[in-house]
Amino acid sequence: MKLSVLLAISLLRLSTAEKLHLVRQDPSLPSLLRRLGNDRTRLHRMLSFLSDEKAKACFFGMSCYPATLAQLENPPFRLLYTGELPQPSDHLLTLCGTRYPDGLGSRLSYAFALEASANGCALVTSNSRGSDRAALYACLDLGTPGYVVCDAGLATKRIQANSLLTHANVISPFEPDDQAIPFRCLARNVVSTALGLVTVVLQAPLHSGALACATAALDAGRDVYVHEQALQSPTLGEGGLALVGMGCPTFSCYAELACSLDWSSSVQLRQTSSSDALYRFGSAWYSLEYD
Known part of the structure; x- marks a missing residue:
């Protein structure tokens, strides 16, 4: 799934479980932009910030998402980070x-x-x-x-x-x-x-x-x-x-x-x-x- 779609989903006022459910429905970016309305400027800002590749993004459900953090009742759907994320062996x-x-x-x-x-x-x-x-x-x-x-x-x-x-x-x-x-x-x-x-x-x-x-x-x-x-x-x-x-x-x-x-x-x-x-x-x- 495209980064822009995942970032757009992360901006919706939904719980992490609801966002993950939406991801599985494979929504289109235009449909998400309509739901975002004026908040689409926030999406453009995140895409711009991530474009220089100094920072990266990880989303709930990905293999890179920290296993300990995933145990929260409502963990963050999106993490922005530099360097590395924790490994299961840490x-x-x-x-x-x-x-x-x-x-x-x-x-x-x-x-x-x-x-x-x-x-x-x-x-x-x-x-x-x-x-x-x-x-x-x-x-x-x-x-x-x-x-x-x-x-x-x-x-x-x-x-x-x-x-x-x-x-x-x-x-x-x-x-x-x-x-x-x-x-x-x-x-x-x-x-x-x-x-x-x-x-x-x-x-x-x-x-x-x-x-x-x-x-x-x-x-x-x-x-x-x-x-x-x-x-x-x-x-x-x-x-x-x-x-x-x-x-x-x-x-x-x-x-x-x-x-x-x-x-x-x-x-x-x-x-x-x-x-x-x-x-x-x-x-x-x-x-x-x-x-």
Whole structure:
């Protein structure tokens, strides 16, 4: 089926199941354009954006569509992305943390992301500041792209101007020029937690986006784990404590989490002095030890 037809169907005000049913009816593009009316300009914009082949599109029902995301009750029908999409063999781990961590929270995010990525985890983060940005620095330093789910369209300045994203696999369920507004941030949380097989919560205050992300993971039936070090802050750890009160387990280090998940932990992170370290974040230096 032509890309223009699939994009046109993606713009109709229908559920994903209804859109998939329409795809199977093999509608013509002219009939879809009549249904779109003035919205056909949005179709032309997406076709123009995709014409330079820097970004690609994937639709629900295709073999490239992430299997974990397809488990949602109403998954996005259309994904625009750069780089690659997750593979069924990936150990997808979604990382949630506040946009305003303290120094401990930022270092914790970097160190955990570095060790998890070194052990073969495919991290799922967002384009937000704070904890997610620290995790992206770890992915960049290690040379592992990870997956970034955006709260805006791929053509927006918010995404285009973020130099960290040039090294990542970037995914957006939105149209190219869609700006980040609250409901899109919430929708992004649903997608990012559905992508991951498991969600790890770092510093998360009450009433924060990080806590909303963890709640979305629980709603999607995902296991949610809380890092013990993230609970040390009286305010930045309140959301994590609330999750623990709901029954979410805690863990002290990546190796402990990996043991619970039966994932590899053959690479250990060590905080060390600058003289023998390969990785630095702020004033902290780290090295990786391979078994």
